[in-house]
Each structure stands twice: as structure tokens, then as C-alpha cells.
Amino acid sequence: MSEVLNKATKKETFVTLFPETDNSHLTKDVGMIAYVMGKHYNYDSKIVAYNNGSYPYLEKELLGFNIEFIERVKGDPEVDGMYYLIDNAEKIDVLHLFHLNDRSLNWIKLFKKLNPQGKVYLKLDANMYITYEEFSDSKIDILKKCSLITVETKYLYDFLKRVLEVKVEYIPNGFYNFFESQKIQYEEKENFIITVGRIGLYLKANEILMEAFKLAEDKIKDWKLKIIGPVLNTFNPYIDQFFLDNPNLKDRIIFTGEIVSKKELEEEYRKAKIFCLTSRSESFGIVYVEAAKNGCFLLSSNVLPALDVTDNKKYGDIFGVDQIEELSKLIVKYTQDEERLKNNCKEIQKFAYSNFNWIDICNKIYNYINDENYSIINENCTNKEFKEVRRIIESGASKNNINDRGFIDRLKYNPEALKMSFWENHFELSCFDKYPEISGKILDFGCGSGNLDIYLARKGMFIHGIDLSEIGINIANYYKHKEVDEVKKRLCFTLNDVTKDVPKDLYDSAWSTNVFEHILYPGPIFEGLRKWIKPGGYILISVPLGYAYNDSNHVHHFMNNDELKVHLEKYIDVIKVDSDLNNKVIRALCRF
Template identity: 50%
Template sequence: MENFTTETKPRLVALWPECLNVHLTKDLGMIPFILHKYHNYDSAIACYGIEDFPYIEAEVKGLKIDLVENRGDILTDGNDYLAKKAKEIDILFLIGIYPFTLSWIVNYKTLNPEGKIYLKLDANIYWMNRIDLTDNLFEILKKCDVISVENKRLYHYLNKKWPLKIEYIPNGFYNFCSSPNVNFEEKENVILTVARIGNHLKANEILLEGFKLVAEKIPDWRLKLVGNVEDHFIQYIHQFFTENPELRDRVEFVSSIENKRVLENEYRRAKIFCLTSRMEGFPLVFTEAAKGGCFIVSTELDSAFDITNDSTFGELFPIDDSHRLSEILLEVCNDNVRLEQTTYEIQNFAETNFSWTNICNKLDLLLHLN
């Protein structure tokens, strides 16, 4: 395929057979949607259609679903789809280095040598260091026209280590509700987290323990955990409240919120967003929290340095360190001046650096140039 011009309407397909509705407002769906809405791409997600996609009707209107036949093997099903559709696809969008994505890269370029591939690594250093770096792997990756990572530390690391050009394209947020900026007066003394509650990698027990250690010293503050609770964690919660009955009215669990306006309001009301994860790529909750004007408290994830502008708009602590977390909460909860200042500054920082529209402006340019 010759480099497409601004007059053409390139066909971009994100191939991810197990796509669910929730993925449409994450990077998998947002990148094709933004390129469609603002850059006139003909964008689709190729997937099994495991469930209905209500977000297609409103949040990502204009994004298409292209069905992949489900025979029970992702690698084979993806290749069967490409056998039928590769020549119609100008840009194939893939996420992650897996056996199936590597197979699809080779297959697509064989079937459509002029087509372009955008590979989003969706990675952290730990994941990348577990990959067996062979000459064959790099030969496959060289078939990609654009390869990107989501945080600056990994961007610099891979560009030194790999014989490839890696781009920095972070995850972002989108103002689905056309909401105005958040005023500090809207906010309450709430520490918020949004996650799969109880998932080992999310380490929500560290948040609960950290809050418990400092709760008496910040009596006007509440903790709110939004997300479906994993079954095994229910017993932990029961034990936590049995041992700390005075916190029953100050710690609230809310099931997963799919309505974008309702979820946005949770961020708008919270003064602090806290993420205790043991491992992440670039979680989208970071950008949503920044858009909501939250002060961010997080473990020392690579992406946390990016979203807080190296702790300018937040504080970071070592993984699994509930004591250090409690010290940070004590300090920050009692510093209303810093909380108010951060509410406004982090929104401006996020708009400049983590808006999906700005991010996809850069990606569109890269896709034209490469």
C-alpha cells in the first residue's frame, strides 16, 4: 500500500477476537475510534462478538464491529480472518507480543505486503524482560511500521536495548460527557480507587491496611473502592470489618460502574486517587483520575512517574508498603493547599499530555510517515 494521503479514508482494523464491550473505551477501542472521528479512518474491531456492544451506540459511535469466526483457537481464528480480509485492511492494529500476534504480523504482511502494522506493546519492563529476545523475534517485529510503548522509562530502555525504533504513545482519556473542568469546591474528603477489587496484582489489601493505620488521624476522610470484588477477597473484607468495626461507615465498596458519567462523577468528587498495584502497564484509571483533578498516590510504577510528572502531582511509595502509604495519606490529607493546587494543575497537565485526541494526532502522523 502506498502511503495514504489526507484525502483517502484508510481502513484500520484492531484484531482482538476476545474484545468485550468494556474494551471499547480502553485503548483497544479508543485508538480506532479517535482516528475515525477526528482523522476520517474507516475503523473496526475484529472480534468474536462474545457479548453485545452498547458503547457502540453512544460512546464510540462510528466504530464498527467485524466478526471473527470462533472455532476455539485465537491464533488460528485470527489467521483465518486475515486470509479473508487482509487485502482490505490498510492498517492492522495489534496489542502485545504474544504467539498469536506474532503469527498475525507474519501472515498479514505475507498477504498484504503494502499494508501497515501498528503494534502497541501494552507493556512494562518486567514483561519485556521475560520475552526471549531472538533474532527471529526481531525480524518479525521489523515488519511492523509503528511500535509503541506507554511510559517514558520503558521507551528509553527499549530504544537502547532493541535494534528497533520504539515510539512513546501513552494511554489517554476522552471527555465522553463534554464535562467542564473540575472545581476543587466539588470535591469531598474521599480517597478513591477503581480496580478489580481483590485481584492479587491490585493489592487492595495494602490500601485497606494503609488507611486503617492512619484512620484515627484523618477522621473526616473516607475510603471508596469501586469495582467488582473477587470472590476470594470477600472473606478478607469481612475479617477487616470484624477487626475494625469503627471503619464500617468510612470504607465503602461500590460495584463496577459502566456508565461513563457516573464513573466520572466519582473521580470529580474524590480529592485523592490511590493505586496500590504490584504491576501495571499504563492503567487507564490514571488518566481518568488526572482528568478528574485527583491528587494521585501510587506505588512506584513506571507509568506513575509519567502521570504525576515525577511526583509533582502526586506521591509514590514502594510496592506492598502499607506503612509508607499511611504516612503519605497523613501528610497529603492534611495539606488542603496542595490538594487544591493539584486539582487544577493536573487537569491542565493531563489535557496536554494524555488526551486521546492529542495522542492520536501523533499516531496519525506516524502512520502517514512510516
Template identity: 40%
Template sequence: MKRFLTIFPIAMNVHLIKDVGMIPYIMHKELDYESTLLCYKNDDYSYLEKEVKGLKIVYLKKIFHNQLFDVLLFLLFNLRKYDVLQVYQLSRVNLLLCFFCKIYSFNKRKTYLKLDADDQVLYYLPSKITKFLLKKINVVSVENQTYFDHLNLTMQLGRKIDYVPNGFYDDGVQKSLKFNKKENKIVTVGRIGTKQKATEILCKAFKKFSVHNQDWKLEIIGPIENEFKPFIANYFKQNPNLRERVTFTGPINNRELLEDYYATSKVFALTSRYEGFPLVLTEAAKFGCFIVSTDLPAVKDLIDNNHYGKVFPIDDDNYLADLFKEISNDSYQLEKLSSEFQSFAYTYFYWPEICKTIDKLLWSK
């Protein structure tokens, strides 16, 4: 049995466990790896058995109170127990960890850097030392075709990069899509009210759209930033007619309940000003939700060049309101594309298939 170690030292929470832990979890469940996640302790992780059953978690001791030194000490005594070392994001610490892994194991261990990139990677100019360290890593992957094409065309990082998108999982049971159970609802999921998520743009667009349509509702899911709460209060004060049509649910950690929101919504909206590859998009695709999003590189891959969704300019609530009107007036197209989109997502964005690609890449280099 091959042994897979994912290092993500920062304190974990349930959302990061679902995101960062998914690759090692699928490697364990579907590809017979023994998978371990190394991180600092944040809570008792009581949800692990339900969310990522079988994924081992090892708590990193804060001996030096320094991320690099704490992990290096762990690897010094434990690296022999693992065959693959995986890290997230391009950083000096992660490069040094991968280099140490190769040197200390006499090049017998595989290393994998998942860039988890956003637009900043397009402007990143690595030093000669960084390029040297990157070349020593077995697999370096990026999540969307735009970054993949750019990085390989320019050789910006001094090496070839592999394309490995993010995905979704269904515990091995694909739920049948029932469009007749979907309602005239737009749903969004994220950290509500942050500058990144631009929730106010969604609210303003829905207000303008609501003047022309009385049937559709908006459901906004996720923890709400304190700074955003005055906006919500003022929004309903100025638009009391929307109190029954716009719902702020707060965070929903129960997977079945959250999936029910996707399953009963026709449209998923993302108004982010910047993103890497948000996993909420693949969850929406899993349930055949039509995607409406800002024009982000990862979105283009998922909606197959505007076939399964529409994009709009960042911060343009007028354009978004017009898209809502256009979409709501074409119920036949929404129904036709829904099951087709789900099939497309299972073909290209299903974690077991993605992890098979990772496995092949690791052992071919």
C-alpha cells in the same frame, strides 16, 4: 478515507471495549478513519453506541477454534478492505499476523503493534526470528518513558521503539474542574481483591490513617473477587467504626456515575504490585485527582516526577498511611495542583493528541 482494523480476538467485555477500542474509536471520530474492531462474540455489545459510537465491530467466526487460524482466514478474504492493521501485546500470534499482512498485501498495508507492556518486557529476550518479524512492523510502541528508554538504549527487541502513552477522552467536551465540589475522599478503581491490585494494602493503610484523621473517606470501586470477601467481612468486624467511612461500591459501568466519583474525590490511590499503563490513572488525572501510587514506571510519567502525586514502595501500608496523613494536612497544595494537573493531562495524555501521533508515525514509515 483510511481504514483501520484492530484485532483483539479474545471475547470482549465492556471494560475491554473501552480500553482496546479507544484508539480505533478516536481514529474514527477525530481523524476521519473508518475503524473496525475484530473479536470473538461475548454478548450483544448493546453499550457500543454509547461508549464508542461509530466504531464497527466484526465478530470472528470460530471455524478452526484456533485464534491464529481464525484471524488468518478472516484476513485472507478481507485484508484488502483495510489500510492499517493494529494488534495488542507482543506474542507469536500477533507477530505472525503482522507478517502475513505485509506479505499478503505486498507491503502495501501498515502494521502497528502496541506492546501494552509491563515489567516483563525488560527481561524479555527475543529470538532471532522474533527480531526479524518485529523489524517488519511499521510501528511498535510502548506506553511509558522508562520502558521506552530501556528498549531503545539496549536495542533489546532488535529495533527502535516509539513512545505512545495511554490516555483519556471526554467526547470533545472538557468538563470544568470545580475543586469546591471535591470532598475529602480517596477513591480507587479496579478488580478488587486480586493479587495484582493489592486492595488489602489500601485498606490497612486507611485503617492506620483513620486513627489520626476523622474526616476522610475511602471509596473502592470495581468487581470484588470472591476470595476477597472474607477479608472485607473481617475488616469491618475488627473496625466497625470504618463501616461509614469505607465503601465497596461493586462495579460501576455507567460512565457518568463513575466520572462523578472522580470529580468529587481529591485523591486517587493505586496499590498495584505490577501494572502496564492503567487507564484509571489518566481518568483520575482528567479530573485533577492527586495520585498516590506504588512506584510504577507509568506513574512517573503521569505525575511528572512526583509533582502531581506521590509514590510508595509496593506492599508498604505504613508508608502509604503516612502519605495519606501528609496529603490530608495540605489542602492548599491539593487545590493548587488540581487544575494544574488537569491541564497537564490534557496536554500529554489526551487521546486525540495521542492518536495524531500514531497517525504521523504510521504514514512516515
């Protein structure tokens, strides 16, 4: 690709506008995308920023890369960025921006007004907060002016794909080899656990790792913890008190301070067997992939990128945010599993080079930006079907029923999920092949808008869906009446409360998906369900894995199979519990 591109006679300009850029940003996504697009894809690329101090990376790792400094005319990055665009927009072929905020939206509007032929690449750099974003029509209109919008994690990619009327692509962050580097052999590694970052930031939760190491230390006597990065002054009192309370750990927990040299930092990764990140929130920490490409086993808090970088826990493990004891147990478990660490060392390097190499990642960016047939507008996001469902919701919302709130929120955040086509290949439909116990006349407890039940009825199953939401049942019946008569005969949707209502006939089995995480005390629910299901009948319960699905109404977060089993077995016989890591759910087969 690079050889072909280098034959071009004129270089197009690629400008990353990010006024806050300092030296540390240069080897992160802010600097690396522009750098790689220039070095490997024949752009005349640069970063536009304030002068924020010295930039030693420009003298070695990014030698020859260009930063154009802008004046602090108003001292407001947004306004000063606008002044830059007014003077330079016509000379920019691709404008690269970060974050979905008013600043970026205003820059996009101004740039496209001044240079209608110019292209905009918006990198969202998003964490979970984007799921609370309100996507107004005016905001969507601005986003449609972009040539490419990307997000870093698969979870948010799936979410935004359903919510937005514009396309979003999944493009993770990556690593770059600044110097010749040989693949790591496990024999090079030592008994080190490391973490890397700005130490002491609240969001990094470094104290969680220190406390977990303390709990595990008597079981891992030959292991040390290295904490790498600049330490905030506000964190020093905690460190001092920690070592006063635990003087025996002063030689086993090592603070290296900031390591600026990428080569020296690489050596720390190469020596470490385990990398641990305890963050409370992450968009996509580049330290993950730096550790992975150096053969480290990954331990991560349950933040958005965790499943992506561990390939659904194939190359690491995940613990709950702020869960000291859980992390401590994982540290003990994996420090004592030499075979797992050794096998991981080789395989995770392959995984990293296949998925997180900046050169390959930027190749995708290049292709999206330059594909004349690529359209960012999702033409099928709204149609007649969706508008009718929306009418049902708006009509029901006027009654202000608390049980309808979920459907009102769904319209706001997840409109695609209210369309039948969204569910056609949904992973929950395959459950019935794996759980033959769910058969006969089936009750769907908490059927919602009934979409999955309709697909099951098309396959020949007899389903009765019940829910407390009148809006949900009205939507379900709207879709039911669009089906052929044979399917209609196998379907029933009614408004019922199992704690109060008693059916005319008992059901052979039941299933319930994305319901029990909302129920604080399920005892009365199971007592009610016993009046609906035949004795000895089965129920399949499916819940999100941990914090996989964003919903502020979740009152339970089940981090593993055991947590769900312990929760349910107080009320019903639990036959087996399985995790579906690809789809981030846990399922329990239970028997009445």
C-alpha cells in the same frame, strides 16, 4: 487536522484485531485508538473480536462504532485470527495489534505475506516483564515489518531504545471526553480517597489500600475511602473479615460495585480529592489519567507509569509495592495538606490535557503511520565498535567468572550501553558540576566498562577506574587506547578488589555509580576504600531510585533519600543526599 483529513475521497481501513474484546475494553486503549482514528482521523475503523457478551458502550459512549465479530472456528484466538486475516488481509490498510507475543508475531508475518503494502501498528502494552524478553534475530526480522511500534512508559521506551534494532516510540494511554465536561473546581471536591478497577485481583493489591487506611483512620476522621469496581468473589471473604475486625470502618470504606456509566464514574472522580492505585504491576492504567484530568492528587505504588503520570511526583507521590505503613503515612501527610491538594487540582488537569488526551495521542499515531520518511529500522544499532566489544565479552565469558556476569547480561539486554556514543550526554556526567568536592585525582569504584570515565578524562579530569570484572576492565582499556595521548595520560583502568588490594598512592576523592545497590553488606567495602582515599576525602554514591532500573541482581532498593542515608551512615559520614527524579537516581555525598 480532522477538517483536512475529512476532504479525502477514500477512507483507509484501520482494524484492531483483538479477539478478547468485551465491553470494558471499548473505553480502554483497545477500543479508543480505533474509535478515535475513525471519528477524528477519517479512517474506516473497527475492532475485530469474538462476540463476548453485551456491549452497552456501543449504544451511548461509542455510538456508531463498529465491531466485526469472528467465528470461534477453532476456539483458539490466534488460529481464528489467522482465518480472519486469510479472508480479509488485502482489505486492511492498517492492522493494529497488541503485545509482543507469538500470536502477534505470527499475525504480522501472515498479514505482510498476504498484503505487503499493508501497515502494522504494534502496541506493546508492556510491563516490566518485557525487560526479560530475548530479542532473537528472527523476532527482530518480524518486528521490522511493522510501520510503528509503541510502548506506554518512558522507562520502557528508554530501555527498548537501547536494546532493539528497531525503533520504538513513546505513546502513553489517554482519556476521552465522551460528553461535555467542565474543568473541575477544587471547591466541588469532598474528602474522598478513591480507587477504581477490578477489585480483588492479586495484581491490584486492593487490600494494601484498606490496611493503610485502617492505620491512618484515627488521624483522618473526616475522610472516607471509596473502592469502585466489580468485586471478585474470591475477595469477599477478606472484606467480610476486615469489617468484622474493624466494624468502626464499615461506614468509612465504601464499596460502590461496578459503575458502567462513564458519566457516573466521572462524577466519582470529580468529587474525590485523592486517587490511589496500589498495583503490584502495571503497563499503564487508564484510571491514572482519568483521575488526573478530574483534578485528583495521585498516590501510586512504584510501578512503571507512576513517575510519568505524576510528572516525577509533581502531581502526586509514590510508595513501595505492598508497603502498607509507607502508604498510610502518605495518606495522613496529604489529607492534612489542603493547600497542596488545592493547587494540584488545577495544575494536574492542565498536565493531563497536555499529555494524555486520546485525540492528540492518536494524532501522533496517525503522523507516524503516514510519514513516508519514517523508518522503524535503527540502522546504527550495530557497528564495528560494538562488534569488537562483543568479541571481548564472548572471549571473557568462556572463563565463567561470576564478576563478569553483568557484562554478559548487558550484551544480551542492553547492547547500546556498551558503545561510547551511548554515554556522550549521560546525565551522570553533569554531577561533577554540582559536586565540586569530587576533584583532584579521582577513583571510580566499580567503573564497569569505563565509558563515563573516558568522557571525564576528555574534560581534563584524572580518573582511575577499578572493577572486579576482567571483561569490564578489558573493554575500558580497549576504549582508552582509542583516545588521543593527552586523554590516555589522565586514565587508568585496573582489576582490583578494595578489600584485599592496597594502592601505591591515595586518591583525593571517589565516585561510584550503580554499584552499592548490588552490595548486601558494604562494611568491608568502606573499610577497604579508606585505604585508597585520603582522610577527609569525599565519595559521591549514585544508586537507582526504588525499582527504576530493572536488574535482578539488585539487593537494595532505596525508595527515598532517608533510606539511602540510614543505610550508609553506619559506615561513613553522609554529608547530603539528593534525588534526581528526572533520571530516577538518588545521590549521597559522603566523607571519609
